[in-house]
Amino acid sequence: MLQEKLQDVFNEPGCSTNQAKSEKERKKGCSKALKPGAAAGGCAYDGAMIALQPIADAAHLVHGPIACLGNSWDNRGTKSSGSQLYRTGFTTDMSELDIIHGGEKKLYRAIKEIVQQYDPPAVFVYQTCVPAMIGDDIEAVCKFAAKKLGKPVIPVMAPGFVGSKNLGNKLAGETLLDHVIGTVEPEVTTPTDICIIGEYNLAGELWLVKPLLDEIGIRILSCISGDGRYNEVAQAHRARLTMVVCSQALVNVGRKMQERWGIPYFEGSFYGVSDMSDTLRTMARMLVERGADKAIIDRTEGVIAREESRVWRRLEPYKPRFDGKRVLLFTGGVKSWSMVTALEGAGLTIVGTSTKKSTKEDKERIKKMKGEEFHQWDDLKPRDIYKMLRDSEADIMMSGGRSQFIALKAKVPWLDLNQERHTPYAGYDGIVNLCEEIDKTLSNPIWRQVRLAAPWDSKPDVKPVGA
């Protein structure tokens, strides 16, 4: 079952990475073999949790030993405007005896306790490696529990050892398609209902975008899964249009929604000024194509014109401050690339980027944009980044939290672009936030001080008192 699912997501025709591969390569699947002793990153369960946990009013129960949840709960900045139940960590905390006798009964009891005590609209049950090894049939337990307790209980079949975080994202998407989307009918629908896929409302980013959509008259029927509610996600099949945000991770959901319910989808981004405008335009155009009132196109253009002029005006003051400042972008995703134009518009120079997760087409595109001399590193080792920063080849590094200390130990400013950050960068206001953050850290007075030699290492450069 799981194996079939894996082959299915590996063959995703909607995935551009996959399309670029030869037939033979595609069969191998998209999880690269991990090198023992030199691997980094989360597992499939981690990825599944990232994709589904933002569904805020559902209970998320992890079936496994303590490591899977005990070490990891309450560590993401995804925000909810209402229910906070998603922040409660539930686990069956499997013990030795559960492994000997099987964990199914305990799992059922756990589901029952949660339903009785918290009464959530649904319970997501996450499979992990150990119960998968001992053969706990969590799909059967979930089915039984759903029937007995009268609530959707959804098995998420993405035990860690099947692959990477990215694969886990995809498997979570499959779970929604199999068990959730299409199970609830909305009370009202409008011709401008959309579904956003792959937006997790980190640091409240969705809330920088939503007011603009409201103003234009576009309704977010469901968001998978940022600031999500179970019933909204279950109604996604009634959207008129789907936007897939983090293209690599959940494109399978967008494509299959098109297949099943005829909902067209497009890949868009909320990061960067031009990408944000493109996204709004595409949204409006595609909704009109599906029969929405033409007026939203004008309203969209109005909003874009106003916001763009506003954002460039707000970025203006940063230009002289950013003049000549060099940025090293170190993030896998293409996501950051949509920010590049905006950063350059604000006067920054991007000196290079990693392209570990980028496709061939992405790399070509970057080459076209930036010229041959622009650095693209496929596999830059931490030691090399450290050296580059130490040798002052960049003024600031922007990356995920994992490489934070490479920059800080080299005494070079660093900015978090990934999920642990506390500032929203999406939409027009987000770009201004980003520039403000860069400016704050670049102009902080500590950089001069921390680079000073210790008194015992330096020759005195001040004259002795009285001399």
Place this chain on the structure above:
Amino acid sequence: MGNIQRFPHSAKAASTNPLKMSQPLGAALAFLGVDRCMPLFHGSQGCTAFGLVLLVRHFREAIPLQTTAMDQVSTILGGYENLEQAVRTIHERNAPALIGVATTGVTETKGEDMAGQYSLFRQRNPALSGLKLVFANTPDFSGGFEDGFSAAVTGIVEEVVQPSETTVKGQINVLAGCHLSPGDVEELRDIIESFGLSPIFLPDLSLSMSGRQPDDFTATSLGGVTVEQIAAMGASEATLVIGEHMRVAAAALELKTDVRSLFFDRLTGLEASDRLVRTLSELSGRPVPAKLRRQRETLVDGMLDGHFFYSRKRIAVALEPDLLYAVTSFLADMGAEVIAAVSPTQTAVLEKLKAATVMVGDHSDVETLARDADLIVSNSHGRQGAARIGVPLHRMGLPMFDRLGAGLKVQVGYRGTRELLFEIGNLFLSREMDHDSHGHAHGDGHEHGQHCGSGSCGCSAG
């Protein structure tokens, strides 16, 4: 406290807001206290990623931690090849002095024979004979953080320590349990050295996890006790064993080296600190240095000033067992009432706790038990529950991701006890100040008058 209610096992099937962390994570922390070490989890890569993130958030440091990256096939066929490849890769790339391998739920459920794999590895890789390799059995599905830490330290003792014919005068071993922060270890070193003794800490987190500024990039742990120092522990005069969970390692060390062990169940509190200082004075044959005498005096003074705010305060504490023991005992010393002591795992030290309710449980249990408490003492994960029931939270233990300098907190010895006393005392004090409206007579004129007069609450301005 006559009647202690005990709940040695959780009755719930769903652990809610877990307090427990896994064994391998504890093992990783122990390994990080060894210089030029690379901890390696034998399991799926997610096991490592979660542990890594948790330690990074707590210490705000780069954390070396690797994985054997077990996938479905290797999990079923056996993980030896992954393990060998991982060790060889780490050796080639980072040349560590020690690789500390911790098993996980995945490899333990499969039942990997670690002793056998160790021999096989040595046999097949004679060229790597100089590399120290420590294996710790740390299944995720039994025990917890403290047990993993203990297993790793025991493993290091068994693999690295050498018996010695001779004794180095003044050399003292310290088996430092995981309830000691890097800051605590630093403080202990200070105290021990002030008697002219030279301590070897195993592990020594004060040198590796207290915020280093390396001259060059290092992929392994930077600082910590060196492998050579650990080997030389057999030549010490005595071993100070700090914490109940260090007893197994202490027994292994004594068995191997005949160095006598001196056990300390805690180092927080006046009497506990007195015991340490007396022992050190006896071991060194030196009088207690003036600095420590002054520190004791200020602690006694602090106890006198602070006891008003502690008396009969109702406090719930949820921490790893040995830290739980140290903190609840200290609070009882100060006249507070520990209404609930919640531990993530069942261990012997729970028998000694002074609390109305002693429970193996999670943060949701704390939330239930602490509804009418004056304070909760727990790690940062306690923040959600504490906020829901409106009880202030004093953060201790690990993880502490919403405070700076989490690793440098000091709570041992006279000075550390004093810091803890003031920190918690100030929480009570500020709450009483907040609740009293200024300008009319306080119910308890004496203590309030004294503190308000000092201007600490701002009322002297009016």
